[in-house]
Amino acid sequence: MIPNPVLKKNDKRANLIIAIVSLVIFLVVASLSRIPPPRFPFDFNVHIFALINSLINSAVAILLIAGLVAVKQKQYVLHKNIMMVAIVLSVLFLVFYIGHHLFAGDSKFGDINHDNVLTEAEKAAVGGIRYFYYFILITHIILAAVILPFILFTAYRALTGEYSRHKKLARYTWPLWFYIAITGVLVYWMIAPYYS
Template sequence: MLKPSIAKNDRLANWLIGIFSLVVFIVVVVLGKFKLDVELGFDVHVFATINAFVNASIAVVLVAALVAVKKKNYELHKKFMMTALVLSILFLLSYIAHHLLAGEAKYGDSNHDGIVDEAEKLAVGAMRIVYLVILITHIILAAIILPFILFTAYRGLTSEFPAHKKLARITWPLWFYVAVTGPVVYFMISPYYN
């Protein structure tokens, strides 16, 4: 097993993780309601493409981390998990940039008027329901996963491995689901970007 990378201070960790998670949630929700009307000279949906690529990369890194820990290569596992955390920060920045610059697209809105009328709903059929189920589960889990990720990382970095393993059994599959469904949502919604 690995030695602690940080000193154990549960009280401080609880406060920092709680405050950081709340601030990120508020920033994403609040900034999601705004759209900056600026011309940057390039297609702002490049950020959505970056988001999908980063999410897919996170999924791959999470699988690699799982394989490493199953093989008891704890140092490699730690490196993969820290990589997944850094990629998640990059994703968050790109996600905020995309939503601030591009606004919201609606699945099925083929004429890009911001309204999905009955004819457009008929055109996409049941795939709209599939999309909405994937999107809603993705959003809900993305909103609640951050503190779990941070607490799991904290337990690992303080070498509290039984607690780390217990949390990771919940955190890993949820984080993996969010990472996999991110690109799925992107590929489904990207035809409706204007």
């Protein structure tokens, strides 16, 4: 059964809202590295935010696979519900991501002694895996920076009942979103030993 449209089509308003939301989130996330991390007002391991994000990314990846299976089996209502949960979890991810980067600052891959200085000896200790880590990290960051409007437009097309346009967008959005979810988990597990 194909779900009925939930939203009335208004491309002009949707374009404006999606553009504003995407730009504001991009600017907030981009500015995080320029803000010195404030001290948490009480004893708290701020890296718990990163662990939560790893779990959220894992759940989103599973939901994306489940959503793909549901749509392939023509279970469109189930597909819609799964994808909406994936979007809600992604919003929750963003909140924890901002919280983590705001309070924890940056960590350096390979900083074994946690002094926030990466020595040649530390670089040598982690070896070539650094290049793999940075490739995954850079592609993850670039794609994460551009995916949001694609996710929102893909959802908008489905919610307005424009299923052929939704399907065309989803062919690009789904694999990118899935890659971001998977690499988010991978980046966390690779950098977590170097959190200070």
